Structures are given as C-alpha cells and as structure tokens.
Amino acid sequence: MTIAIETETPARLEGKYKAMAVCWILGLGSLVSWNSMLTIGDYYGNLFEKYHPTRALTLVYQPFALGTIAILAYNESRIDTRLRNLAGYTIFFSSTLALLLLDLATSGKGGVGPFLGICAIVACFGVADAHVQGGMVGDLSFMCPEFMQSFLAGLAASGALTSALRLITVAAFEKYQNGLRNGVMLFLAICTFFEFLCILLYAFLFPKLPIVKYFRSKAALEGSKTVSSDLAAAGIQTKVGQAEDEGLQQQRLSVKQLFFQNIDYALDLFLIYVLTLSIFPGFLYENTGHHQLGDTWYPLVLIASYNVWDLISRYIPLVECLKLESRKGLMIAILTRFLLVPAFYFTAKYADQGWMIMLTSFLGLTNGYLTVCVLTVAPKGYKGPEQNALGNILVLCLLGGIFAGVALDWLWLIGKKQGF
Structure with a gap:
C-alpha cells in the first residue's frame, strides 16, 4: 500500500486546544436548531394548542433522524465524511432560516397550514441531525477522546445556550405587544448565525489543524476511505494500492460484528435516551401543574435546569478518577x-416546584455524564475505520432511544383531561 501523506509524530502536533474549541462549536451547531424548537415550545404551544406541539414535533423529527442514520450507518465506509457533515450543517442552516421566514410570512398565525410547514422543517432537522451527529461522532472516534468530549459538551451547550437566550428574550419582550413572538424571531436569527458559523469552521479551519491532519492521515494508513476529501482539503494527497487496500477491507470487522461486540454500549445509549426523552420536554411542559413561577416561566426554568446540568456533567469525565469506565458499572x-x-x-403530583427543579437537574446531570462515559470508552482498542463505524452504530442506538422515549412520552397523557 502506497500512501503519500503527512506522518507527523504526536510530539510535533499542534492545535489540540484550538481543535477542542472548534469541536465544541460544531457540537453546539449540531443541536442548536433542534433545541431552539424545544425551547420555544411555549410559543408554539400557544399557536397550536390542539396539536400538542412539544410532543408532536418531536415525534415528527425522530423517524427522519432514525431512518437517515440507519442508512448512513450501514453505508458509512463508502460515504465521504466531509460532504456528509457539510450537507448536514447546510440543511440545519437553511431549515432554521426557513423557520424564521415561515413565521414572518404567516405573521405568527396558527392553523393547520403553518403547523404542517413547521412539521416539514422539523423533518429536515431530523435528516440533518443524522448526517452531522453520526458523521462527527464517527470522525472524532479515531482522534483524541478530548475531541469527543468537547463535541458532546457542545451538544449540551446548545441546550443551555438556547435556554439562556430564551429566558433573556422572554424577559426583554415580556411587556411589549407581540413580545413573545418578537423574542422568538430574535432567538431564531441567532441560531441561524451559529449554523452558518459551523459551515465555515468545518469547511475551512478544522481540516487544516495539524493534529486533525495527523489523526486523519493515521486513519487513512489503517484503510479508511472516508477521510480522503478532508485530507485533500488540507492539502494532503492519498494514493492507496488497490490490492493491499482490499486486504485491509477483508481484515476489518463488519458492522454486524462491531455491533455484537459492543451490544452493551449500544444498549447503554438506547436506555439513557429512552428515559430522558420520555420525560424531557413533553412531561415538563404539560404534566407538572401550575406553580408560583407561572405558566410562562416555570417550564422555561425546568428546561434551563436540565440543560445547564447536562452541560456541566459532560466535563466531569475529564477528571480521570470520576470517569466510569467499567462496562458492568455503566449498565x-x-x-x-x-x-x-x-x-x-x-413529585409532579405531590411536591412543590423546588423539588421538581432539583429532580430535573439530576436528570440532566446523569444524562450528560453517562453519555460521555459511553462514547469515549467504547472506541478504544479498534483501528480508525472500525472506530468510525462504531461511532455511527452508537449514534444510531442513541437516536433509536430518543425515538422510543418520544413515543413513550405520550403515555403521560393517559387519564389527563383533554389529553388527546
């Protein structure tokens, strides 16, 4: 096998912290659009009260995300990672902009037409999510674990940021006519900017960082074809001998083999998100009753509590003695x-708002911590192409858990007046 690439040693690598910062922003962009939909649930709840938007939109989102990631995970070895991720961020950008333009075009009116338009945009979010999350997690699986942790922290930061922006916009526009809608417009404009920033960072900055070029070159040496466009963008040419490349492909574990070797990790992620999405956000918006904070502020505070602790907890595994690596312990x-x-x-039935805020914070704390532990431990011991494939498999299981959790979330409406 003949490969003309850079083969820098780790001692000469530069840009690790810059790469971690970029990964954090890319993680932010991977979920900021969808988290914006969750965070402005109060606005859509007023416009489309009969349709239960906080639950219905999530249920629209997940089949498209799950179906797309299933196709991409099965074919990951033949898909160009660079084009996949750029396509995902571009869809996020255009869909978030479309959401803003749709509200402007309809003047913030409800009805079945605008709701169906929003559902179509949400479906695009699901397709984009599958492109980006699977692509990025697979790409980062053969790099430093710190890159994966930063990306996952960015995912959580998108929730914390959107919650903070939502609280600020609600407070700023609360006393004005159409204040809720004006706050949403500003909110969506900021999210659109972040998506555009991610396109620029991934296309022009990230592939040219020395440490990123090193890990992608190493993956290419191990037989990965998914990094060729990224290496070309960084000015590195690869030439792989066909016969020996076929030998590497035969030695590589299949997707099925990887899945069964890591079935406990796959089940871990599935169960984490089954529980989380069966409670967040639908239960928090519709099943927690009325409290002193009021119908506007109370669900926003709950969502913010979850998002902040989800973000904080994703940094805990950076402390080695606090990182849970035992497969049995994780389960x-x-x-x-x-x-x-x-x-x-x-708690919803008998306790006051303080207990509910504490419980929601613990939900976020455990969600973020366990997610980082699983996704940073699972790829260890494999070569680059297998780590990429495993990353895609784990994201598929994660999104499968989200889909199941969203479906189970509707069970909370059983016995509730006007539940359906």
Missing part, C-alpha cells in the same frame, strides 16, 4: 436511573 448506573420515572410522577 448498573443506567438501569438504576429508571427510578426517576416514579420519582417524577410523585
């Missing part, structure tokens, strides 16, 4: 977390 912690279901039920 026990994740199964124990299901005790939160009765805890939320009885």
Whole structure:
C-alpha cells in the first residue's frame, strides 16, 4: 500500500486546544436548531394548542433522524465524511432560516397550514441531525477522546445556550405587544448565525489543524476511505494500492460484528435516551401543574435546569478518577436511573416546584455524564475505520432511544383531561 501523506509524530502536533474549541462549536451547531424548537415550545404551544406541539414535533423529527442514520450507518465506509457533515450543517442552516421566514410570512398565525410547514422543517432537522451527529461522532472516534468530549459538551451547550437566550428574550419582550413572538424571531436569527458559523469552521479551519491532519492521515494508513476529501482539503494527497487496500477491507470487522461486540454500549445509549426523552420536554411542559413561577416561566426554568446540568456533567469525565469506565458499572448506573420515572410522577403530583427543579437537574446531570462515559470508552482498542463505524452504530442506538422515549412520552397523557 502506497500512501503519500503527512506522518507527523504526536510530539510535533499542534492545535489540540484550538481543535477542542472548534469541536465544541460544531457540537453546539449540531443541536442548536433542534433545541431552539424545544425551547420555544411555549410559543408554539400557544399557536397550536390542539396539536400538542412539544410532543408532536418531536415525534415528527425522530423517524427522519432514525431512518437517515440507519442508512448512513450501514453505508458509512463508502460515504465521504466531509460532504456528509457539510450537507448536514447546510440543511440545519437553511431549515432554521426557513423557520424564521415561515413565521414572518404567516405573521405568527396558527392553523393547520403553518403547523404542517413547521412539521416539514422539523423533518429536515431530523435528516440533518443524522448526517452531522453520526458523521462527527464517527470522525472524532479515531482522534483524541478530548475531541469527543468537547463535541458532546457542545451538544449540551446548545441546550443551555438556547435556554439562556430564551429566558433573556422572554424577559426583554415580556411587556411589549407581540413580545413573545418578537423574542422568538430574535432567538431564531441567532441560531441561524451559529449554523452558518459551523459551515465555515468545518469547511475551512478544522481540516487544516495539524493534529486533525495527523489523526486523519493515521486513519487513512489503517484503510479508511472516508477521510480522503478532508485530507485533500488540507492539502494532503492519498494514493492507496488497490490490492493491499482490499486486504485491509477483508481484515476489518463488519458492522454486524462491531455491533455484537459492543451490544452493551449500544444498549447503554438506547436506555439513557429512552428515559430522558420520555420525560424531557413533553412531561415538563404539560404534566407538572401550575406553580408560583407561572405558566410562562416555570417550564422555561425546568428546561434551563436540565440543560445547564447536562452541560456541566459532560466535563466531569475529564477528571480521570470520576470517569466510569467499567462496562458492568455503566449498565448498573443506567438501569438504576429508571427510578426517576416514579420519582417524577410523585413529585409532579405531590411536591412543590423546588423539588421538581432539583429532580430535573439530576436528570440532566446523569444524562450528560453517562453519555460521555459511553462514547469515549467504547472506541478504544479498534483501528480508525472500525472506530468510525462504531461511532455511527452508537449514534444510531442513541437516536433509536430518543425515538422510543418520544413515543413513550405520550403515555403521560393517559387519564389527563383533554389529553388527546
């Protein structure tokens, strides 16, 4: 096999912290559009009250995300990662802009037509999410674990940022006529800017960082074809001998083999997000009753509490002694977390808002911490192409858990007046 690439040693690598910062921003852009939809649930709840938008839009989003990631995960070895991620961020940018333009065109009016338009845009979010999350997690799986942690922290930061922006815009426009809508418009404009920034960073800055070029060159040496466009963008040419390349492909574990070797990690991520999405955000918006903070502020505070602690917890594994790496320990912690279901039920029914805020914070804390632990531990011991494939498999299971959790979230409406 003949490969004309840079083969720098780790001692000479530069730009690690710059790469971590870029990964954080790229993680932010991977979910900021969707989190914007969750965070402005109060606005859509007023416009489309009969359609339960906080639940319905999530249910629209997930089949498109899950179906797309299933196709991409199965074919990941033949898909150009650079084009995949750029396509995802571009769809995010155009869809967020379309959401803003749709509201302007309809003058903020409700009705089935605008709601169907929003559903179509949300479906595009799902397709973009599958492109970006699977592509980025697979790409970062053969690089530093710190890059993966930064990307996952950026995902959580998107929730914290959107919550903070939403609280600020609500406070700023609360006393004005159409204040809620004006706040949403400003909010969506900021999110659109972040998506455009991600396109620029991934296209022009990230592939040219020395440490990123090193890891992608190493992956190419191990037989990965998905990094060729990124290496070309960085000015590195690759030439792989066909016969020996075919030998590498035969030695590589199949997607099925990788899945069964890591079935516990796959189940971990599935169960984490089944629980989280069966509570967040639908239950928090519609099943927590009326409290002193009021119908406008109370759900926003709950969403913000979850997002802030989800972000904080994703930095905990950076402390080695606090990182949970035991496969059995991870499974026990994740199964124990299901005790939160009765805890939320009885807290909503009998306790005051302080207990609910604390419980929601713990939901976010465990969600972020366990996600980072699983996704940084699972790829260890594999070569670059297999790490990329495993990253895609794990994201598929994660999105499968989200889809199942969203479906189960509707069970909270059983017995509730005007639930359907």
